[in-house]
Amino acid sequence: MTRLRAENYRTGKYWTHGIQLVEGCTEVDATCAHCWSRQMAARLGRQGVVDGQWTTVRANPKALERLQVTGYKRRPRVWSAWNDLLHEALEWKDTFAPLSRMRYLPDDRLIVLTKRAERLRQFVRELTRPLPANVAFGVSFGQRVNMDRWATLASLPGLTRIVSVEPLIEPMDLSAVVSADGPDWVIVGAETGSQRRRCDEEWAKAIVDQCTQAGVPAWVKGLQIAGRVVHDNQDREWPDWAVRQVPEWLEGE
Ligand code: SF4
Numbered sequence: 001m002t003r004l005r006a007e008n009y010r011t012g013k014y015w016t017h018g019i020q021l022v023e024g025c026t027e028v029d030a031t032c033a034h035c036w037s038r039q040m041a042a043r044l045g046r047q048g049v050v051d052g053q054w055t056t057v058r059a060n061p062k063a064l065e066r067l068q069v070t071g072y073k074r075r076p077r078v079w080s081a082w083n084d085l086l087h088e089a090l091e092w093k094d095t096f097a098p099l100s101r102m103r104y105l106p107d108d109r110l111i112v113l114t115k116r117a118e119r120l121r122q123f124v125r126e127l128t129r130p131l132p133a134n135v136a137f138g139v140s141f142g143q144r145v146n147m148d149r150w151a152t153l154a155s156l157p158g159l160t161r162i163v164s165v166e167p168l169i170e171p172m173d174l175s176a177v178v179s180a181d182g183p184d185w186v187i188v189g190a191e192t193g194s195q196r197r198r199c200d201e202e203w204a205k206a207i208v209d210q211c212t213q214a215g216v217p218a219w220v221k222g223l224q225i226a227g228r229v230v231h232d233n234q235d236r237e238w239p240d241w242a243v244r245q246v247p248e249w250l251e252g253e
Helices: 006-011 036-043 061-066 092-104 117-126 148-154 201-214
Strands: 017-019 078-081 109-114 135-140 160-165 185-188 218-220 223-225 228-230
Touching: 017 061, 061 092, 092 109, 092 117, 109 117, 109 160, 117 135, 117 148, 135 148, 135 185, 148 160, 185 201, 201 218, 201 223
Parallel strands: 017 078, 078 109, 109 135, 135 160, 160 185, 185 218
Antiparallel strands: 223 228
């Protein structure tokens, strides 16, 4: 068993709790063009969004309060940090605060994905003590040109390391990324939404095949199948190869 629930395996959501530790973000590359988080913030009329664009980037202390020990017995949670906790507008203490808090939630897990790999490298270099083992860092890239983010993450010792190729917007050869040495987990998925860009099933399948060969667990979040976006693995057209595997790091529930 893992900390994820049956519905996670069905719907592809690889976290049980989303947490907006950062309000706002700025685009890094072409995969940000239809940023889901920004669209949601605009739709919900969140502060700091004008004409569909964020105007500020700042730490969100209210979200930080959610990372606390509760007084009742509960299932361990898998947190996914939304927006980019390594954004250059944040101070190191803003990035460090939620990670440090995870020490007091040893059964929970926190997933931090970033497109700012170099900033992550600088952050890790600044640390004076190891990060809690229940935090995993991932680099996100959906284009070949940004694949070197993995090399940066791979060079950082002692971390649980994830690669997210979502949204995948072109075919990609991950043979220089997946190997017996890692990463610990690969997440792959097509872009969603009305403005989604093409993602052939074969592109995602090629990545899953490479992960299988290297012994790296893969999680297929969503696919474009015959013009539809499909997340539900009980959909009659969901292919058998589109696995939802998890790393040991998520086991223990
Ligand atoms: S880095 Fe992530 S949160 Fe920031 S703009 Fe890009 S997609 Fe959105």
